[in-house]
Amino acid sequence: MENLYKLYEGKPFVGFWRFRTPGLLIRDPEVTKTVLLQEFNSFQQNGFRVHPELDPLVHKNPFMLTGEEWKTTRQTLTPSFTNSKLKPLLPLMEEVAAELVQYLRANCHTCGPDGFDAKDLCSKYTMEVVATSAFGIKGHSFQNPKAELREMTMQLLQPGLKKSIELMLINFLPSLADLLKLRMMPVEVDQYFRGVVRTVVDEREKKNITRNDFMQNLINLKKKAVENGETYSDEDITAHAVTFMTDGFETSAIIMSFILHELARHPDVQEELRQEVVAARGANGGRLPFEVLLELPLLDQVIHETLRLHPALPAMEKVCTRAISLRAADGTELHVPKGQLVILPVLGFHKDPRYFHDPERFDPDRFSPGRKSDIPKYMFLGFGGGPRQCLGMRFALQQTKLAIATMVAHFVIKATPKTPEVVEQDPTSFLACAKGGLWVRFEERQTSL
Numbered sequence: 001m002e003n004l005y006k007l008y009e010g011k012p013f014v015g016f017w018r019f020r021t022p023g024l025l026i027r028d029p030e031v032t033k034t035v036l037l038q039e040f041n042s043f044q045q046n047g048f049r050v051h052p053e054l055d056p057l058v059h060k061n062p063f064m065l066t067g068e069e070w071k072t073t074r075q076t077l078t079p080s081f082t083n084s085k086l087k088p089l090l091p092l093m094e095e096v097a098a099e100l101v102q103y104l105r106a107n108c109h110t111c112g113p114d115g116f117d118a119k120d121l122c123s124k125y126t127m128e129v130v131a132t133s134a135f136g137i138k139g140h141s142f143q144n145p146k147a148e149l150r151e152m153t154m155q156l157l158q159p160g161l162k163k164s165i166e167l168m169l170i171n172f173l174p175s176l177a178d179l180l181k182l183r184m185m186p187v188e189v190d191q192y193f194r195g196v197v198r199t200v201v202d203e204r205e206k207k208n209i210t211r212n213d214f215m216q217n218l219i220n221l222k223k224k225a226v227e228n229g230e231t232y233s234d235e236d237i238t239a240h241a242v243t244f245m246t247d248g249f250e251t252s253a254i255i256m257s258f259i260l261h262e263l264a265r266h267p268d269v270q271e272e273l274r275q276e277v278v279a280a281r282g283a284n285g286g287r288l289p290f291e292v293l294l295e296l297p298l299l300d301q302v303i304h305e306t307l308r309l310h311p312a313l314p315a316m317e318k319v320c321t322r323a324i325s326l327r328a329a330d331g332t333e334l335h336v337p338k339g340q341l342v343i344l345p346v347l348g349f350h351k352d353p354r355y356f357h358d359p360e361r362f363d364p365d366r367f368s369p370g371r372k373s374d375i376p377k378y379m380f381l382g383f384g385g386g387p388r389q390c391l392g393m394r395f396a397l398q399q400t401k402l403a404i405a406t407m408v409a410h411f412v413i414k415a416t417p418k419t420p421e422v423v424e425q426d427p428t429s430f431l432a433c434a435k436g437g438l439w440v441r442f443e444e445r446q447t448s449l
């Protein structure tokens, strides 16, 4: 999509074919705002669908839902992502960050000249954070690369060849996929997650345990629904915990690995960030309290600039649900019929010199308080935009900030011979994925406040 975006400079709309489906690429900020916000009701469906009966746990993910079902689910889950619910998760995340430091200390001298595959490393951390926050369990990712929770989640997120072909059919030839009863989540993964949730819920109910986590919020939602004579089933609890797992684990690992890559390639920014983190830890007894962590300015800018250069979702797909006329800034008008696939080229916008000067340059200062208002609205779409903007954004920022701050406080992150100069996107991946991986090495620092 980035190439198509560049090829049609000056045009607000570009038509293309994806297999037998016509697609519409948007190249205009005004139209992007119209699609995401002003005419949201005409574009409220994401370009993915799963069969509600064959794939109930995936279908209940807000990302897949539309209409009233989407609205109710989003309203139900939103309170779990407010600061008052996220703050109590910090001690759980800190335990995982301490495990990450231990793991790096134990392995940084023996990992060889190429260092660590940053994505693999970060996904151990995000898997454990999500496991403890969403399911209230440990995933044992640092100890065992083949741990069951990780293996089951990976079956969903990095499917093998046969499953990938099935997924293509589900997306591009849905009627054939329905006929063949193809499902996105393998049966054994579905059964596994239902079993995990049943065990956790039973144990908490039997032993009257309450814990400050997402699972507790879901259990409380069920209790409230029962009191009000409404339905909130065990399947709903499982589906929403799985949403947390699938949406929260991989995307955050991707962005963290790109941050490590950029910090290794920009030691000056890394050093400035270290000073910011070390000073804040020093002023708070060696910890970063919730409010302090969220407010560290350079840390926030580094994350946003990395998301600009390497958005986890390089393009967003929407489907027109109500025919509409779109008008671009240059006056071009286009009739968009119901059912039309519409693509918002996130990476194209993020690398367009009209919106981001010298776009290939890693420049966290673009997101500084004095400059970020220069970025046109809806041209930075790292977390999407409008009513469907990423539901887990605050959680993602919290876990990412804690991991990066902890790593720079304890280690110097360095490039290795395998660290790519220019990151090449793997064209087969729907999420951002660097061809050949992102490799970095860690040197332990003497002082670690």
Ligand code: HEM
Binding pocket: 061, 062, 063, 064, 074, 243, 244, 245, 247, 248, 249, 251, 252, 255, 311, 312, 313, 316, 381, 382, 383, 384, 385, 386, 387, 388, 389, 390, 391, 392, 393, 395, 396, 397
């Ligand atoms: C750095 C990490 C993350 C990135 C870059 C990211 C990015 C995105 C993007 C681009 C969208 C589409 C937004 C749109 O259509 O406008 C999205 C949707 C969503 N994200 Fe995230 N996400 C991240 C982490 C998370 C986490 C941690 C969770 C949950 C714990 C989460 C849950 C969701 C959900 C439920 C949706 C669908 C929202 C809806 O359609 O109403 N995400 N995310």
